[in-house]
Amino acid sequence: MESDIVGRRERKRLATHHALRAAALRLGAERGIRDVTVEEIATAADVSVRTFYDHFPSKEDAIIGFDAWRVDQLRDALRDRPATEPPLEALRVVMRRLFDESSGEWPLRMRAINSDPALLGRMFVSFIGYERALVEVIAERTGLDPNDNPYPALVTAVATAAFRASMTTARASGGSMDAAATFDGAVALLAAALTPPEGPSPC
Amino acid sequence: MESDIVGRRERKRLATHHALRAAALRLGAERGIRDVTVEEIATAADVSVRTFYDHFPSKEDAIIGFDAWRVDQLRDALRDRPATEPPLEALRVVMRRLFDESSGEWPLRMRAINSDPALLGRMFVSFIGYERALVEVIAERTGLDPNDNPYPALVTAVATAAFRASMTTARASGGSMDAAATFDGAVALLAAALTPPEGPSPC
DNA sequence: TGCACTAATTGCACGTTGTGCAGTGAGTGG
DNA sequence: CCACTCACTGCACAACGTGCAATTAGTGCA
Known part of the structure; x- marks a missing residue:
């Protein structure tokens, strides 16, 4: 499906990307996007807040995506x-x-x-x-x-x-x-x- | 056009409302919305930043309006x-x-x-x-x-x-x-x- | 294996956004 | 003249979004 995963680095990046989206999606659906902070999403995906912003410009984009x-x-x-x-x-x-x-x-x-x-x-x-x-x-x-x-x-x-x-x-x-x-x-x-x-x- | 202006208070409120929108529109057109802060808009309209947020939820709304x-x-x-x-x-x-x-x-x-x-x-x-x-x-x-x-x-x-x-x-x-x-x-x-x-x- | 090189992640600092709250003063109605 | 309402204001504070430098893991080559 995906154009073959080239290496471990790219694979890990995609993993965090997916984890962040999944966390944002889950939390956003559960409690409403307004009541979810970026910090919570990042913590749920086990990465820093700064990393979140390296993947998405905002939490809304992570959900709409x-x-x-x-x-x-x-x-x-x-x-x-x-x-x-x-x-x-x-x-x-x-x-x-x-x-x-x-x-x-x-x-x-x-x-x-x-x-x-x-x-x-x-x-x-x-x-x-x-x-x-x-x-x-x-x-x-x-x-x-x-x-x-x-x-x-x-x-x-x-x-x-x-x-x-x-x-x-x-x-x-x-x-x-x-x-x-x-x-x-x-x-x-x-x-x-x-x-x-x-x-x-x-x- | 407008449903008659009832009193001086309402008239002043509309004045500030219009002044804020005009300022946001002018500054946004001149320099781009991203480079304009709410503080600048409020200052241009000669009101406090807090007052701006009493009229518009965000600077974007002031322009789109x-x-x-x-x-x-x-x-x-x-x-x-x-x-x-x-x-x-x-x-x-x-x-x-x-x-x-x-x-x-x-x-x-x-x-x-x-x-x-x-x-x-x-x-x-x-x-x-x-x-x-x-x-x-x-x-x-x-x-x-x-x-x-x-x-x-x-x-x-x-x-x-x-x-x-x-x-x-x-x-x-x-x-x-x-x-x-x-x-x-x-x-x-x-x-x-x-x-x-x-x-x-x-x- | 060893060695540069690249890129993802991270912490830190900083300006900006948006909101709750309490106080002031001008406008309003009796 | 006297309550009462409401626009405006300053203050504090949580959250957002970004630039920068450091760290660490993955990559490619000799």
Whole structure:
């Protein structure tokens, strides 16, 4: 899965990284992010506070945790989708993976977000970086200049809107709804109505 | 415009409120929000640091500044739109006002956001509250249960996606594009493709 | 094996953020 | 004129986030 672990050093670093995230996730879900200090997270992961900040810029990022390398990962995944696939569907497939990849973390993440809705915002913030990368690839696929034509930015924005809406409604339902399934449904609803750039008029 | 100013006390409070926002906006646009401390903002507005925190929870909020009362304002505005108007168009009209109302502040706000993209995120965060209220009204208009049917949340998410996309592209163009006009165009593009809830199939 | 080299971790210091609390003074209403 | 309310203020304090230098473990080469 991971690009082969190169050495013991890198392996240990990943271990502390994971331990910090797990601790932040667990504590954040248990007591709410506001009542958890960075010191507690670091202690739970058995490292110093200073080390925490070498891995995450803030405790919120440790919980939301969309690292920079995921951007590349997502971009490559979108590039690998067949060229014949409609942009929105391609976006759905690769974004859908965000739910599946760290599926074990999502329940805790949702509980943490429930404790402080501002975390949901932080998450949407991290989407900005994703959107930028995705818009770039969509522009390649469609051959449109993203600075000239709003279509790439719009399709991507619509896809993330579906992602956000599914997150929000899943949260509103108190966890009774599956965010991933809701996301698929939302995209399907949009796909039925949205059309590719060539024909601006739907019918 | 404002619900009549009741007394001198309230008037003075609004004055300091405005002075703080103006100072934050000006300094943030000039030097970037990261290089401006709350103390500087407070000093520029000739009040104490503690007073600043009586008006805004953080310097970012002073710049982005979507107060709670605006939520009610926006909700009422949406309720006042004719029932025959398509949901997306109604959303466009009321959201469009966000650009016009404090039009004088937008140039400064854009420059501040340019200095630190995280501010754009903070702005999107504040949209969550707006979306919640708007979804509620859309649910009323369409007679759909927002917890049961994803349509209200989706239309609203799509509308704010257009808002966000227009903000982002306007920022990317370095201010050469008009965010408000771009917003209108984006919504028009979407409106041509999206259809009301009754008929899920566009044709 | 021995020896530089790199990088993760750590402690320390420091400025900044955000909040609770009590006091002051101006504005308000009877 | 007299309570009463409330914006503003200073103070203290916990927590956040970062720069810097030292330590220690892992890495690569002779």
